Amino acid sequence: MQELARAKINLTLHVTGQRDDGYHLLDTLVSFAEIGDRLEFASSDRLELSISGPESASLHAVSENLVLRAANLLRSHIGRPDLGAAIHLEKILPIASGIGGGSADAAATLRGLCKLWGVIPDDKMLHQLGLSLGADIPMCLASRPARVTGIGDLIQPVEMVPLPLVLANPRIAVPTAQVFNNLTNKNNPPADDFHTENGRQRNSLSAYLSKQRNDLQPAAVALAPAIKKCLSALDNIHTRQLARMSGSGATCFGLFDTPQAAADAALTLRQQHPEWWVVNTATIG
Numbered sequence: 001m002q003e004l005a006r007a008k009i010n011l012t013l014h015v016t017g018q019r020d021d022g023y024h025l026l027d028t029l030v031s032f033a034e035i036g037d038r039l040e041f042a043s044s045d046r047l048e049l050s051i052s053g054p055e056s057a058s059l060h061a062v063s064e065n066l067v068l069r070a071a072n073l074l075r076s077h078i079g080r081p082d083l084g085a086a087i088h089l090e091k092i093l094p095i096a097s098g099i100g101g102g103s104a105d106a107a108a109t110l111r112g113l114c115k116l117w118g119v120i121p122d123d124k125m126l127h128q129l130g131l132s133l134g135a136d137i138p139m140c141l142a143s144r145p146a147r148v149t150g151i152g153d154l155i156q157p158v159e160m161v162p163l164p165l166v167l168a169n170p171r172i173a174v175p176t177a178q179v180f181n182n183l184t185n186k187n188n189p190p191a192d193d194f195h196t197e198n199g200r201q202r203n204s205l206s207a208y209l210s211k212q213r214n215d216l217q218p219a220a221v222a223l224a225p226a227i228k229k230c231l232s233a234l235d236n237i238h239t240r241q242l243a244r245m246s247g248s249g250a251t252c253f254g255l256f257d258t259p260q261a262a263a264d265a266a267l268t269l270r271q272q273h274p275e276w277w278v279v280n281t282a283t284i285g
Helices: 067-077 101-116 123-133 137-142 174-182 202-210 217-223 226-235 259-272
Strands: 004-017 022-044 047-052 085-090 147-151 153-157 164-169 238-243 254-255 278-281
Touching: 004 101, 004 137, 004 164, 022 101, 047 147, 067 085, 067 101, 067 123, 085 101, 085 217, 101 123, 101 137, 101 254, 101 259, 123 137, 164 226, 164 259, 174 217, 202 254, 217 226, 217 238, 217 254, 226 254, 226 259, 254 259, 259 278
Parallel strands: 047 085
Antiparallel strands: 004 022, 022 085, 022 147, 147 153, 164 254, 164 278, 238 254
8 A cells, every 4th residue: 555745845935923822824825746755554563664765864763753653643543552554654855855745754644544444534633633743734635736824724725737847955954943933024915816717827827926925935045045056056047937945945946837848957957966856846736
């Protein structure tokens, strides 16, 4: 049994306030990429996790992994602490990179174990379990284009054409909490209204996105100047439509007209910066 934990791309990210409990209020347009981490689930007498893949060396101790935390939370919720599973995580996405790798892994775990354990998935239940682990997990459970508000818990699916893109990370991990703490203004205007016609054509979608922001980008750049270098490298590719940071960084994305333009741009970046993590992919429609 397999699940794909798709990379989350914050095409826009507006920070609109902060609650008394410390959670920040967001207004973000998200989509999900064709690439992601891969998880496999098999029956077992005990709950265990193995990890491989090109980004596995950078993970923390297995016991702290969100995959096991999600698994333990699910079996506790359904009152079956005896249930086991052999889970294998193939780590493709960099950690602490602003594209929801850990959150997507946790969401995929909840989906996969519901199938393995014969749990009838209840969207509201999974939403609440995911939210208790992290604000990004509810949107990753659906893994479809959406406008997300609140602390990440209010999800409105939207229609959006696929977008060819390049993801580039300068191989630095940026702690999300530090980026939020570095914000100079936590009460910014929300995004412009997103209408159906905004998402149906690439040109209209790019025009809409170009007028929006990622409010975390200046704060992240101040903490990690390498992000600015990454954005500049994408900006210097003349075929790109838009270059922006995703989430709290450090992964940046460039949008392109065609898959070939994205592939050519990725090749150029790999040649210029062989030390970076660079992939060309596309968002899902």
